[in-house]
Amino acid sequence: MTQILQLVAPGTPFREGLENVLRAKTGALLVVGYSPEVMEIVDGGFSINCDFSPNYLYELAKMDGAIILSEDIKRILYANTQLIPDSSIPSIETGIRHRTAERVAKQTGKLVVSISQRRNVITVYQGNLRYSLKDIGVILTKANQAIQTLEKYKTVLDQAFTNLGASEFEELVTLHEVANVIQRLEMVLRVKNEIKRYINELGTEGRLISMQLEELVGNTDAEALLLIKDYCRENTEEKVREISATLKRMSSEELLDQQHIIRLLGYPYTNTMMEETVSPRGYRMLHKLPRLPAVIIHNLVERFERLPHMVMATIEELDEVDGIGEVRARAIKEGLKRIQEQLFIDRHI
Numbered sequence: 001m002t003q004i005l006q007l008v009a010p011g012t013p014f015r016e017g018l019e020n021v022l023r024a025k026t027g028a029l030l031v032v033g034y035s036p037e038v039m040e041i042v043d044g045g046f047s048i049n050c051d052f053s054p055n056y057l058y059e060l061a062k063m064d065g066a067i068i069l070s071e072d073i074k075r076i077l078y079a080n081t082q083l084i085p086d087s088s089i090p091s092i093e094t095g096i097r098h099r100t101a102e103r104v105a106k107q108t109g110k111l112v113v114s115i116s117q118r119r120n121v122i123t124v125y126q127g128n129l130r131y132s133l134k135d136i137g138v139i140l141t142k143a144n145q146a147i148q149t150l151e152k153y154k155t156v157l158d159q160a161f162t163n164l165g166a167s168e169f170e171e172l173v174t175l176h177e178v179a180n181v182i183q184r185l186e187m188v189l190r191v192k193n194e195i196k197r198y199i200n201e202l203g204t205e206g207r208l209i210s211m212q213l214e215e216l217v218g219n220t221d222a223e224a225l226l227l228i229k230d231y232c233r234e235n236t237e238e239k240v241r242e243i244s245a246t247l248k249r250m251s252s253e254e255l256l257d258q259q260h261i262i263r264l265l266g267y268p269y270t271n272t273m274m275e276e277t278v279s280p281r282g283y284r285m286l287h288k289l290p291r292l293p294a295v296i297i298h299n300l301v302e303r304f305e306r307l308p309h310m311v312m313a314t315i316e317e318l319d320e321v322d323g324i325g326e327v328r329a330r331a332i333k334e335g336l337k338r339i340q341e342q343l344f345i346d347r348h349i
């Protein structure tokens with residue numbers, strides 16, 4: 001669906017052509033791509049084979065029948081053709097144009113666009129997907145509302161991260177606190193994905209929303225992975241990706257169940273599990289240190305296993321880690337101390 005929406009997004013010549021036809025109220029039936037499957041169901045019409053232009057599309061749509069475009073929408077191949085898809089393919093549409101569009105999409109797997117003459121709507125079909133394009137103004141309003149919601153969620157998430165960070169240095173983190181941050185993070189990511197869908201559909205009209213989104217939550221996906229790496233019991237890339245994917249698939253009810261989240265991280269169920277204390281590996285804090293390469297972060301975690309051990313380590317002990325000399329050891333020690341002090345100031349008790 002993302003790909004389809006990008007193809008027909010405002011700002012593309014294709015969308016301009018579709019809007020022209022919509023305004024002219026001639027209606028149209030368009031197939032994007034000419035494969036053997038499409039060839040089989042096309043009857044009659046003219047071979048055009050000219051470069052695509054929004055105006056040509058508008059002129060050709062005045063004729064009856066379907067227009068066939070090349071897969072990359074750079075050329076108009078045929079016009080005035082009749083499409084004869086398999087009539088046994090089920091369709092929920094009532095009008096003949098739309099029913100044909102749905103069947104052709106299902107039968108050929110190609111993108112088919114139907115512009116209604118009377119209902120002022122553009123509908124796209126591909127395979128079993130069907131989507132009616134919304135008015136740009138309506139989507140912009142929805143996207144702006146979603147950005148406002150995201151701002152509020154992000155403020156709460158930032159505070160939860162700060163509190164978690166402060167607890168990490170005090171070695172007082174409970175699984176309940178970890179689950180709480182994961183829940184908030186996932187909620188932020190869900191709103192972010194919703195806004196991304198709006199941006200896809202808005203095309204060039206979504207540029208400002210896109211910039212706001214980047215500014216607000218540009219690195220939240222990376223932060224989510226680091227949080228999982230800090231707390232999941234089995235520290236492998238594969239496991240981290242699996243947990244992240246499962247979180248994305250969780251229903252809202254599952255996401256509200258903290259025990260569910262903790263079990264996903266690999267902790268066994270006990271009556272008191274939520275109050276158990278845990279220590280992070282330190283990935284999030286180490287990533288806050290400037291110019292610290294990923295390989296050194298990896299070596300530090302290998303050597304010390306948990307953040308509190310790194311904080312307690314002497315300069316000499318840090319110096320012994322592969323890739324770390326005295327200067328860097330000092331920078332790490334001081335950097336972690338600075339982060340800790342800032343977290344204690346910012347924390348909300």
Ligand SMILES: Nc1ncnc2c1ncn2[C@@H]1O[C@H](COP(=O)(O)OP(=O)(O)OP(=O)(O)O)[C@@H](O)[C@H]1O
Nearest residue numbers: 027064065066082083095096097098100116117118
């Ligand atoms: N099988 C087909 N192949 C090509 N063009 C078709 C086909 N079926 C319908 N059309 C085109 O659709 C036009 C309108 O058909 P019809 O009014 O039944 O469609 P509809 O789905 O109700 O759409 P609209 O909302 O635009 O009226 C036809 O005049 C013709 O140009």
